[in-house]
Amino acid sequence: MFEKILMVPMSKEYAKEICNWEYFGEYKTYNMPSWNEMVEKNYSLTIPEKRESEYKAFISESNELLAMCRYVEKDNGIMVGVGVNPDYLSMGIGKTVIKVFTEWLLHTFPESTIYLEVRTWNNRAIECYKKCGYEITEEFAQRTPIGEGAFYRLYYNRNK
Numbered sequence: 001m002f003e004k005i006l007m008v009p010m011s012k013e014y015a016k017e018i019c020n021w022e023y024f025g026e027y028k029t030y031n032m033p034s035w036n037e038m039v040e041k042n043y044s045l046t047i048p049e050k051r052e053s054e055y056k057a058f059i060s061e062s063n064e065l066l067a068m069c070r071y072v073e074k075d076n077g078i079m080v081g082v083g084v085n086p087d088y089l090s091m092g093i094g095k096t097v098i099k100v101f102t103e104w105l106l107h108t109f110p111e112s113t114i115y116l117e118v119r120t121w122n123n124r125a126i127e128c129y130k131k132c133g134y135e136i137t138e139e140f141a142q143r144t145p146i147g148e149g150a151f152y153r154l155y156y157n158r159n160k
Contacts, residue, residue: 005066005096007104010055015045017065023086026121026141030083044070056104058097066093071100077113077155078105082125090124098132102156112155119149126152133157 019035022028032038035046044050063083066088084094091137105114108130108147120139130136134154144152 003094004061005100006059006061007056008059010045010051010057010068012048014052014057014059014065015051015055016112018045018068018083021083021086027086031103037040056101057146058093058100067097069097071101071105073109073112077115078109080105080114080116082116085110094125094128095131097102098128098134102132106158117153120152121150126154128155 016035019032019038021028021030021032032045033041033043039046045080049114054072055068055070057065058069063085065085067082067084069083072081075092082094082098082101084097096148102114105112115137116129116134120137126136136152137155138153140151140153141148
């Protein structure tokens with residue numbers, strides 16, 4: 001579908017566009033608030049320094065925003081967050097994005113453990129992460145803005 005997917009800095013324009021992504025069904029839990037609400041609540045995506053240091057946008061050669069990734073340095077490593085534009089789900093874009101972002105993280109943080117967290121019901125994402133070298137290591141409950149949820153933690157296996 002896309003000849004090339006490019007990882008670029010997360011611009012304010014891309015960040016605003018992400019607020020308009022609309023997921024359906026059980027995936028609507030991933031819908032973001034409006035840009036103005038995010039600014040009011042001080043979301044990291046709206047803070048220029050955090051947006052520039054923690055986020056990457058993934059675009060097509062024609063500048064279509066396909067996905068976004070975020071990383072946060074935590075005590076036990078680098079936690080990754082991934083979001084694929086709902087218009088491009090189930091097209092293999094997530095797999096490409098995760099592979100590129102993980103490779104970038106491995107180069108940027110060669111000594112760090114890389115992991116992500118995903119809701120246990122999100123089989124589409126779980127299978128994608130597994131294909132990219134991540135392995136489920138634990139299940140845990142976590143409080144979110146919409147209530148408590150069950151999550152898996154998956155670590156990147158550097159030996160694959």
